[in-house]
Amino acid sequence: GAGVSQSPRYKVTKRGQDVALRCDPISGHVSLYWYRQALGQGPEFLTYFNYEAQQDKSGLPNDRFSAERPEGSISTLTIQRTEQRDSAMYRCASSPQTVIGEQFFGPGTRLTVL
């Protein structure tokens, strides 16, 4: 079956532009997570949804970052007025349960801000 998909896979943008990163979780998965991974580091938690409700956004670096999951399925992570320090791999994961358990990760979106 289909796994978690993310689009675009690569995004190059100029500083100051807004970007929207999309995550399509495994069908029926209740929980959806966003992580950011810098080169040579492990993923770092950004935010988390159960169904359409954003349960925790404490990992979002600042108010330029926002995420939504309006129908409890596809999620969009938006970064406004991008800065060079936003360059990273952005990973999405989904899970069939609302408590901790195996998270299924997508291939990620590599964001480069020039």
Add this chain to the structure above:
Amino acid sequence: SQELEQSPQSLIVQEGKNLTINCTSSKTLYGLYWYKQKYGEGLIFLMMLQKGGEEKSHEKITAKLDEKKQQSSLHITASQPSHAGIYLCGADGASDYKLSFGAGTTVTVRA
């Protein structure tokens, strides 16, 4: 959040040899997860450990969680080129959903 340290940072092993990766936490681990990352792909789930002293194996990979639940090891027996990649340990704490990850261990298998 959990602070996880992985060692070594990288290692090169001859094909057929064994290798061990360690993951140490500053706090008691509620759940410890091992993932493998390959270039251009997502993180692949390997194993999850929850109980002190627990050990799980899948094919040639064995993961253990110590009794105090603050350290885990991942052991690969008779390594193959397919074992090459970045191995990440992740852990959840009392929050029940956030995963904190170590920085990863890069494994290279030489033919």
